[in-house]
Each structure stands twice: as C-alpha cells, then as structure tokens.
Amino acid sequence: MDIDLITNILYATVRTGTPLILVALGEMVCEKSGVLNLGQEGMLLMGAVVGFMAAVTTGSLFVAVLLAIVAGILMSLLFGFLSITLVSNQVATGLALTIFGAGLSAFLGSSYVGVGITGIEPMSIPFLSEIPIIGKIFFQQDPLVYLSFILFGVVFWIFKSSRIGLQIRAVGENPEAANAMGINVHKVRYMAVIFGGAMTGLAGGYLSLAYTPLWAEGMSAGRGWIALALVVFASWKAERIMLGAYLFGAASIMHLVMQGLGFEVAPNLLAMLPYVATIAVLVLLSSNHMKTKLSAPMSLGTPYRPQV
Amino acid sequence: MKSLKTLVTALTLSATVMAQAADNVKVGFVYVGPTGDAGWTYSHDEARKYVVDQLGDKVETSYVESVAEGADAERVIRNLAAKGHDLIFTTSFGYMNPTLKVAKRFPNVKFEHATGYKQSKNVGTYMARAYQARYLTGLVAGKMTKSNVIGYVASFPIPEVIRGINAFTKGVREVNPDATVKVVWVSTWYDPAKEREAAETLILQKADVLTQHTDSAAVIQTAEAKGIYAIGYHSDMSAYGSTAHLTSAVHDWRPIYLAKTKAVLNDTWTKEDIWYGIKEGVTDIAPLNDAIPADVKAMVLAKKAALKAGTIRVFDGPIKDQSGVEKVAKGASLSDGDLKGFGWYVEGVDGKLPKS
Incomplete structure (x- = not known):
C-alpha cells in the first residue's frame, strides 16, 4: 500500500468516526450524571431531518446546523421531562424516544425526499493543513469535524479538571449524597441530558448536511446504537470513545478498500471487522475489572426521587 | 323535503354499496x-x-x-x-x-x-427484468468513461445483483472492450454514509463512472461532488446530481399492480410467475442526460427498441466468463432459469465473486 492510499483511508476514517464521536460524547456526559438515554437513534434522525429541512427552506447551512442542535435539545427535553421530572423508567422512555423520533422524522421529511442541496464543504485550515500526511488527514475536513475535535477537548477537560465535572459525577454515583452536599440533582441531570441532545442533534445535522447531504428515512442506519455501545466499551472515558470511534471508522473503510485491492476475503466477514476490532481493542483496554467497575456510574439508569 | 330526499339518496347509495x-x-x-x-x-x-x-x-x-x-x-x-x-x-x-x-x-x-x-x-x-435496463445503462457507461474503470457499489452477492452486474458489464464491453467494471460490496441494502464511502473508494481506484445496487442516492451525490458521472437505480435519481446523473435503471410496477388488482375485482385472478421487462414497461431507463452525445443516445434507444421487439436479448452469446472460457456459444442465449441462478461473473468484471 502506498502512502497516498493510507492517507486517503485515514482521511475517510476521521469523517466516518465523527458522527459516532459526537453522539457518544454526548451520551457519555448524560450517563455520567446517571441518566441512560437510549433515544439516541431517534434524536439523531430528528437532528438530521430538521437540519435538512432548514437548509432547504432558509438556504443557510449555519442556521441549519443550529436548528439541528435545537431539534436534538427539544427531543432531549421531552426525555428529561418524562424520565427526570415524572421519574419514568429510563430504558422504556429512551426506547420510546427512538421509535417516536424515527416516526416523526419520516413524517416531517416526507416531502423533502429527493431534494438535493449543496452540503457543508471541506475547509482547509491554513498552515495546519500543509503538514504532510497529518494535515491531509485532520485539517482538510469540514468545519463540523473540527467542531468535534473541540468538543472532545471540552468534554475531556470537564471530567479531568472542572468543578461541574465533579458535580455530574457525584450526581451519577450517589444522587442522595450529592443532594446532601447541596447539589441540585435534577438541575445537573437536566443539563447533562440537554448537552447529550445537543450533541446528537449536531451529529444528525452532520449526517444530512455534510456527510451525505440528503434526507432519506432512517438514514442514520443504526449509528445511534453503535455510539451507545461505544460508551460502555470505552468505559465512560472520552479519549477511549475517540479511539473506538476512529477504530470503527478505519475498519469500516478497510472493509471497502480491501475489496478494491483484490483481497479474497468474503465481504460479509469484512463487514464484521468494525464491530469485532472495536470491541476487541476496547475490551482489552478495560480488562482490569475493578477499574472498569469504578468508571461506570453507580446509579446509572436509576431515577432520583427527592426525599420529602 | 330536501332532507328526506337526501336520506333516500343516502339509503339507495348504501344499498348500492352493499350490493356491489x-x-x-x-x-x-x-x-x-x-x-x-x-x-x-x-x-x-x-x-x-x-x-x-x-x-x-x-x-x-x-x-x-x-x-x-x-x-x-x-x-x-x-x-x-x-x-x-x-x-x-x-x-x-x-x-x-x-x-x-x-x-x-x-x-x-x-x-x-x-x-x-x-x-x-x-x-x-x-x-x-431490471437487467435489461442495466444493460442499456452499461452501454452509456462504456461510452462515457475516459479512464476505462467503472465502479459498481453492490449490496449482497445474490443472483439478482450478480445478474445486474453482468448485464451492465455486457453493455459496457459491447461498446468499449477495454473498460472494466470494479465491484465493491457494502453488505447492506441501505446505509447512505457507507454507500458514499464505497463510492469514494472506487473513485480512488480511478473509476469515473459509478453505479449502484443499493437503495439510496448517496452514490450519485458523491459523483456529483467529485465531478464524475453516475447512473442511478430503482428510480430517476437526477434530482441528486443534475450534472453527474447520466440516466437510471428504473422499475415501474404500475402495469403489474393495476392488472392484478383488476383481476381480483373481476374475479379472474390466477397465480402466475411474471417476469416483465422493457417490453411491458416494467423496466425502463430514465431520460438520458444531455452530456451524452447524440449518436450514443440514438444507439441506446435503438437497442432499447430492439429489446422491446425481442430481436435481441441481453445475454445472447457469445459470452465468456472471467477466465475467458466461453459459457454461451454464438447463437445461443441464457435461459430464464440460468438467469435466476446466476453465480458467475462475465468477462470484464474486475475482482473475484465472493461466495454468498
């Protein structure tokens, strides 16, 4: 394999991993606060359809991205209201949100099928994009990819060294104790859920505005679920989510490239590669059972009822 | 009085409905x-x-x-x-x-x-008989390629898909014996993002005309963005790339659905094994892009007319397989049974057929 080909593969890898990173980082924050939101797929589709509709009607891609984020936030508020305020079962509510989002997005988007738009184009960053190899791989992408780098930094910093990160973790580990310390559990959980919704809405916008600038029903094709699994396998660590998402992306691209190069492996086996490789690596990383157990939020999935 | 009349009409109407x-x-x-x-x-x-x-x-x-x-x-x-x-x-x-x-x-x-x-x-x-339209679109692709590499994004190696690849390749090679068709299997019927990545992979390998046997229009869109040509499938996909989209192989189920519904209405339904194509209007090609030279357009339409009249068939011999062995002799043609169980590539397809 020549260096050009490898560069091209890695370039495509970053693009493929981006929607997974956005969804998984958002869900990680949400889960750290003790809330399990299985509605990612539905929120992703809502972000995609609203973003696309906005791009067609307003003609502004910037507005489109903003509205995709708003759509994700609105969906997450609905989830938050049901699961935090009304203390409903998080698993059931999340699944309902996925079904609801898939249906509503199909309904909203039905007259936008077959409409073409000019999507978000790649934008080279001056100087950085001229670094050999690295520049091509990371700095000739589209603006939303750069945004994913920044958001990774933000999430990483939140849990590494910020007060709010500690509060989120406290709420996710032991809400009663956090409450006793004077943390408003519901407020923190709402904020985490909304952050997750915004991230997933953004990822939806990435799909329908940048990755494949079109709207088709169910176009997320299960990426919300893959991101959910990624959070667990990455044992709630932002850097491992990043690694896992790119690994998954690289393996998906390899599945296609290897066929072109004439490797005689059944494509169905190659199609398994992303899943197998990602799970294998992340399981190896988290082979220390005790440590993994510590990183899982203790009260994940348990609704919090304030004591009266 | 008026309301009584309405009531009577309504009653008569409902009676009619009952009777019918x-x-x-x-x-x-x-x-x-x-x-x-x-x-x-x-x-x-x-x-x-x-x-x-x-x-x-x-x-x-x-x-x-x-x-x-x-x-x-x-x-x-x-x-x-x-x-x-x-x-x-x-x-x-x-x-x-x-x-x-x-x-x-x-x-x-x-x-x-x-x-x-x-x-x-x-x-x-x-x-x-979508393969008939595939063959016609292959003629277009063979004429329009400059790099002589044509990319084909495919779903799963089942006879229906393989038949499409072969018919397409047959069209390509008929007008351009130097061209080859490269196939990438995505192992899904529908995933726009993955279809796009497959298209990009094929472009990296010098393909300058793309087509797909998957369900979204992502391949057309990728071609449009990269400034190359593409051929759609299932429905007219020109909305996704007015410059790139040369034509599409399309299905039109209307004749079958109307005839079958009428048959049930008239109580004349019988079980059949229908395989309709260009002749019955169930398979067709979308309007040809103006980027295609007039003589090529005329040639494609003439071939379509010949398929319709039944004077030619897509898989008329001589047909060689990838290793150059003659599978169908001159003057012979593949039977419908052969077509339904297609399990090998014709000459001109680049790459090995995976076992499904």
Whole structure:
C-alpha cells in the first residue's frame, strides 16, 4: 500500500468516526450524571431531518446546523421531562424516544425526499493543513469535524479538571449524597441530558448536511446504537470513545478498500471487522475489572426521587 | 323535503354499496424499507398510488413499511389478511416463506410476492427484468468513461445483483472492450454514509463512472461532488446530481399492480410467475442526460427498441466468463432459469465473486 492510499483511508476514517464521536460524547456526559438515554437513534434522525429541512427552506447551512442542535435539545427535553421530572423508567422512555423520533422524522421529511442541496464543504485550515500526511488527514475536513475535535477537548477537560465535572459525577454515583452536599440533582441531570441532545442533534445535522447531504428515512442506519455501545466499551472515558470511534471508522473503510485491492476475503466477514476490532481493542483496554467497575456510574439508569 | 330526499339518496347509495360489495377490493402492501427511501420501496409505493388514482373508490389500499424480513413479516402479513384484505403484495425477497405460510391459512386471500421463486394455489410471484435496463445503462457507461474503470457499489452477492452486474458489464464491453467494471460490496441494502464511502473508494481506484445496487442516492451525490458521472437505480435519481446523473435503471410496477388488482375485482385472478421487462414497461431507463452525445443516445434507444421487439436479448452469446472460457456459444442465449441462478461473473468484471 502506498502512502497516498493510507492517507486517503485515514482521511475517510476521521469523517466516518465523527458522527459516532459526537453522539457518544454526548451520551457519555448524560450517563455520567446517571441518566441512560437510549433515544439516541431517534434524536439523531430528528437532528438530521430538521437540519435538512432548514437548509432547504432558509438556504443557510449555519442556521441549519443550529436548528439541528435545537431539534436534538427539544427531543432531549421531552426525555428529561418524562424520565427526570415524572421519574419514568429510563430504558422504556429512551426506547420510546427512538421509535417516536424515527416516526416523526419520516413524517416531517416526507416531502423533502429527493431534494438535493449543496452540503457543508471541506475547509482547509491554513498552515495546519500543509503538514504532510497529518494535515491531509485532520485539517482538510469540514468545519463540523473540527467542531468535534473541540468538543472532545471540552468534554475531556470537564471530567479531568472542572468543578461541574465533579458535580455530574457525584450526581451519577450517589444522587442522595450529592443532594446532601447541596447539589441540585435534577438541575445537573437536566443539563447533562440537554448537552447529550445537543450533541446528537449536531451529529444528525452532520449526517444530512455534510456527510451525505440528503434526507432519506432512517438514514442514520443504526449509528445511534453503535455510539451507545461505544460508551460502555470505552468505559465512560472520552479519549477511549475517540479511539473506538476512529477504530470503527478505519475498519469500516478497510472493509471497502480491501475489496478494491483484490483481497479474497468474503465481504460479509469484512463487514464484521468494525464491530469485532472495536470491541476487541476496547475490551482489552478495560480488562482490569475493578477499574472498569469504578468508571461506570453507580446509579446509572436509576431515577432520583427527592426525599420529602 | 330536501332532507328526506337526501336520506333516500343516502339509503339507495348504501344499498348500492352493499350490493356491489364484490366490486370493491382491499389491497395491502408490505414494504421492506421506508416509502421515503427514493429507491426500491418508493417505486412500489408510487405504483400503489397509481392504482388508487386509476380505480378510485373501487379500491382501498393500506401499507405497512419498514417490515423486517423474518418473524415480524409473518405477523404483519397475517394481520393484513385477517383484516379483510383481498389481495396482498409482499415486496421483498425475504418475505417468501412468511407469505406462503400465511397464504395457507387464508385460502380466499390472493398473495403476490415480489422477486421470489415459490408459488402456491393463492400465491403468485412477479419480478422485473431490471437487467435489461442495466444493460442499456452499461452501454452509456462504456461510452462515457475516459479512464476505462467503472465502479459498481453492490449490496449482497445474490443472483439478482450478480445478474445486474453482468448485464451492465455486457453493455459496457459491447461498446468499449477495454473498460472494466470494479465491484465493491457494502453488505447492506441501505446505509447512505457507507454507500458514499464505497463510492469514494472506487473513485480512488480511478473509476469515473459509478453505479449502484443499493437503495439510496448517496452514490450519485458523491459523483456529483467529485465531478464524475453516475447512473442511478430503482428510480430517476437526477434530482441528486443534475450534472453527474447520466440516466437510471428504473422499475415501474404500475402495469403489474393495476392488472392484478383488476383481476381480483373481476374475479379472474390466477397465480402466475411474471417476469416483465422493457417490453411491458416494467423496466425502463430514465431520460438520458444531455452530456451524452447524440449518436450514443440514438444507439441506446435503438437497442432499447430492439429489446422491446425481442430481436435481441441481453445475454445472447457469445459470452465468456472471467477466465475467458466461453459459457454461451454464438447463437445461443441464457435461459430464464440460468438467469435466476446466476453465480458467475462475465468477462470484464474486475475482482473475484465472493461466495454468498
């Protein structure tokens, strides 16, 4: 394999991993606060359809991205209201949100099928994009990819060294104790859920505005679920989510490239590669059972009822 | 007085409806994807709407979309049958056994299964000779390529898909013996992002005309963005790339759905194994892009007319396989049975056929 080909593969890898990173980082924050939101797929589709509709009607891609984020936030508020305020079962509510989002997005988007738009184009960053190899791989992408780098930094910093990160973790580990310390559990959980919704809405916008600038029903094709699994396998660590998402992306691209190069492996086996490789690596990383157990939020999935 | 008249009219009307109960059919459709996929399911739903337009209140249709192939399909089909549908179209290969199973329990309901090969007393099958349109689009691709590499994004190595690849390649090689067709399998019917990545991979390997046998328009869009040509499938995909889109191989299920619904209305339905193509208008090509030179357009349309008249067939010999061995002699042609079980590549396809 020549260096050009490898560069091209890695370039495509970053693009493929981006929607997974956005969804998984958002869900990680949400889960750290003790809330399990299985509605990612539905929120992703809502972000995609609203973003696309906005791009067609307003003609502004910037507005489109903003509205995709708003759509994700609105969906997450609905989830938050049901699961935090009304203390409903998080698993059931999340699944309902996925079904609801898939249906509503199909309904909203039905007259936008077959409409073409000019999507978000790649934008080279001056100087950085001229670094050999690295520049091509990371700095000739589209603006939303750069945004994913920044958001990774933000999430990483939140849990590494910020007060709010500690509060989120406290709420996710032991809400009663956090409450006793004077943390408003519901407020923190709402904020985490909304952050997750915004991230997933953004990822939806990435799909329908940048990755494949079109709207088709169910176009997320299960990426919300893959991101959910990624959070667990990455044992709630932002850097491992990043690694896992790119690994998954690289393996998906390899599945296609290897066929072109004439490797005689059944494509169905190659199609398994992303899943197998990602799970294998992340399981190896988290082979220390005790440590993994510590990183899982203790009260994940348990609704919090304030004591009266 | 007026209200009395209305009442009488209403009564007479309802009486008429009662008497003509047999003149009203309920038709159900089971779709594998969403109706908004701009591909396979979309083409079926267009035909359903056409039947409603044509037959008005003589027909009542309902559909269930995104039904997974397997256990769930049987439940959905049984539900439709139990709800009093007279005719049920099940529009994906994987519905074959569920359809047969339900048909056994509802002997008075007629079933039509798309792309399958098993019939029974009240189950007929229908399919489109899409490969004829594939061949015509192959002629276009062969003429339009400059790099002599044509990319083909494919779903799963089953006979239907392989037949399309072979027909397309046959068209390509007929007008351009130096060109080859490169195939990339994505192992899914529908995932726009993955289809795009497959298209990009093919472009990296010098392909300058792309086509696909998957359900979204992502390949066309990628071609448009990269400034190369593409050929769509299932429905006219020109909206996704007016410059890139040369033509599409399209299905038009309207003739079949209308005829079958009418047959049930008139009580003349019989089980058949239908394989319609260009001749019956069930398979066609979308309008040709103006980027295609006039003489090429004329040639393609002449070939289409010849297919329609039956003077040529797509798989007329001589046909060689990839290793150069002659599989079909000059003067012979592949039978429908051969076509339905296609398991090898014709000469001109680059790459090895994976075992499915």
